Amino acid sequence: MERTLVKDTLVVTQDDRRRVVRGDVLVEGDTIAGVGPDLGPADRVIDGRRRVVMPGMVNAHGHIAMHAMRGVADDMPLEAFLERTFAVDARRTSQDIEAGARLGALELLKTGSTACVDLYYDQDAVARGLASIGVRGWLGWAVLDEKFTTQKGAPLANCEAWAGRARDIPRVTPMVAPQGVYVCGEETYHGARELAERLGVPLHTHLSETRPEVYNHKAATGARPVEWLAKIGFLCPRLSAAHLVWVTMAELDLLSKAGVCAVHCPTSNMKLASGGVAPVPEMLERGMHVGLGTDGASSNNSVDMFGEMKQAALLHKSARWDARLVTAQQALDMATRGGAAAVGALDRLGSVEVGKQADLVLIDRGKPSVAPLREDNLVSALVYGGGTDIVDTVLVAGEVVLEGGRPTRADAGEVVRGAEEAAAALMERAKEAGGGA
């Protein structure tokens, strides 16, 4: 088995004690085989002296296929945003989706994410995009009531068929992803949970993102979305729920008791003016697992998790007038351990520890945005300083997929140009269809 050694480095382990270790990281095959002084020998040695090793981040909520649609709908209310993005999205082909996903995967890798959670239809094309770059994906096929879907065939059946195909795709785990209470009735949620249990895969959903979602649902059913999902028996440890902006403390108790993971998406919530701020301090107080997600490229418009960590640390300080809320360490926890927990993979991902998957991000400490770097300001430098140019080398499952800032499986220029061409053609089609106004 090939042995790779990162020699003489500083490791932000993100282990239970959040230790920063000076020494080496040894990788055997796809697994971390050692963290500490004087490991080796190895087939391949990476000089770690001017680098810092951290766990690959898990971007726990997004829609990377939408990268080809970046910037089509900004600075507008949610209704206009949805109308505009749906109009463009409706004109997409599988090739567009793959080209967008390739670009999204490249941006993920270059900004330190080694895995993403994705909610979309046509996850086959998304999976091809991810594979072309080497990023892991938890790919949830969108499930919704048949009366609302534009999918060919029944979404639940499509999802099950996708899960069957996904079994053979390396680094991909299928998920069942009911879209949200505004398009999913009780039967759909029951079907989604039953399918996920049967297949042994995670569930992922949008939940309590906006005021209208919550109050419309309450008007229709008498219960707020989280209360309602608790009542119909959908909440379970298999579920990660994105957004959770408009939740009461009683609802947080329900989520916490059921073992649901929250996924915080601060930038998306700010940009779409979802109103209010997700009660992340209260989630953390309850000991809930909280992941961090960028959401899609039309509502952020980035998948940079360094930026998202900073936003998570800033937003709550600002909203509550308390600079102590959501520390740099807590933000880093969300981006690593929290995301791993959100997909039920904390035993394999989320920290640099022996036995875990070798998903490693090597930071170039010579970049101005993280300098001057010391052991005592290391986490702060990553969270508050870290720009999109600091990621030097990335390993996924022990494979070097980024080296010197360049992807090893693809040509970055070609990926960008492919997305540009797909986007240009898509915008033309959308304009012809009247969606380009």
Added chain:
Amino acid sequence: MERTLVKDTLVVTQDDRRRVVRGDVLVEGDTIAGVGPDLGPADRVIDGRRRVVMPGMVNAHGHIAMHAMRGVADDMPLEAFLERTFAVDARRTSQDIEAGARLGALELLKTGSTACVDLYYDQDAVARGLASIGVRGWLGWAVLDEKFTTQKGAPLANCEAWAGRARDIPRVTPMVAPQGVYVCGEETYHGARELAERLGVPLHTHLSETRPEVYNHKAATGARPVEWLAKIGFLCPRLSAAHLVWVTMAELDLLSKAGVCAVHCPTSNMKLASGGVAPVPEMLERGMHVGLGTDGASSNNSVDMFGEMKQAALLHKSARWDARLVTAQQALDMATRGGAAAVGALDRLGSVEVGKQADLVLIDRGKPSVAPLREDNLVSALVYGGGTDIVDTVLVAGEVVLEGGRPTRADAGEVVRGAEEAAAALMERAKEAGGGA
């Protein structure tokens, strides 16, 4: 005179009509000599086909010398933050300050700022730092009541002496910078204004940043800070005021009528939990010039103006539940024209127009974070997508100071290592002095 041509490119002019122009940009000496199709010939041609040209940004409030202190005080209330940073700052030498400023200037350049407004003491050292990289500086010597200062000699006299020395430093303009109402009495403000008028230089100050500042001042004087400065006759078009978080609409009217420029620092306000959000939409409604600033590396902790534009666009949407507030275009205006106006230099900086200084930023459109780039999403891509790796080439006063992401006047690695060494020695001294707790 040397002629440089950026050929076949896309120019975000930021002119009065905010035009995006396809064509060339011609530079003669330090000045823009043409923007449009088929210019040339030239001594030096830069291929613009995979690039976008935008005006160099003006980072309109900061303390770049504090770069060597990045990450010394995070996630703590303002009082603890100030105590900690002052304790470390008190142990600094001129060499530390210069090393910090060099690092700050390098980060500015790499993130698209060609000029900065700075408030500090020992601006001679800051100026040396800037000159070593090639960035312009409006360098304000901090002025405060003698009973509060740690400066040797009287601050106003020090400021005047600095202004005398600064006359001979290329790309540097001195400013008079009364620190804030908590350390400046009426006499100091009068002296500052008189000195600025006599020297013909701008005034820069911190103003209404925090609740305690406002309410303590009101308790002491009977007036809120802006009201009080209006009463003593300090407000004038020469003044730019950073923060302005805690201001009433009546105070905005006073500022607007007096022609004062506001400088918005959203990330710093969020990180220090200044409480509340600066009323930027109301500033813009009044037609005030609004610049954008990152503040110092201990309260942000970055000088990346792409990140700051995004934050400016996001924060108001989130705080007011209105996604239409502060558009990408308005954020870009703040970072370019607004900053130029804040230092009284809109006739020379802030847009790509014939006759203005050739302070140009060339974006690499092949970077994933801005792709897919089209004319219709160009401003959105820069503001919402733009990472810290997109700046390829920068000209200041017609001189290429960054090329392929590398500074031409200095070795980036040496700049970073110099700051690391200075920071390590400083932290040791601070620890010995009991400030490192």
